[in-house]
Amino acid sequence: MSFPDPAGALSGERTGNICDRCNRGLQTWDVARIYATYDKETGWTLRRFYCLECGSSSIESGTKGADEVVADAVFWNHRLAGVRVSDRSPPEDGNSE
Ligand SMILES: [Zn+2]
Secondary structure, three states: OOOOOHHHHHOOOEOOOEOOOOOOEOOOOOEEEEEEEEEOOOEEEEEEEEEOOOOOOOOOOOOOOOEEEEEEEEEEOOEEEEEEEEEEEOOOOOOOO
8 A cells, every 4th residue: 555655746736825824925935834635536635734833843633544744845836846744644554664
């Protein structure tokens, strides 16, 4: 059981520039903190978009059974670039590490 690499999958993903918590608008080259989940139908989906002040670098409340990541990404022209995963919660089944 293998999952596509979240950093690779989320690179180039289109996104808005407004922090989900404080409504601050990010500019191109600002670093955003994102939260994404994996679904086998749709792949990696961006769920939350935060500025660095609002986003936690670790997964706060896990969703049981879902593969989740928190990552930093450069906001570039309404897309994500340079995605770096900082925390990951693998699904409870299929984790053979
Ligand atoms: Zn914010």
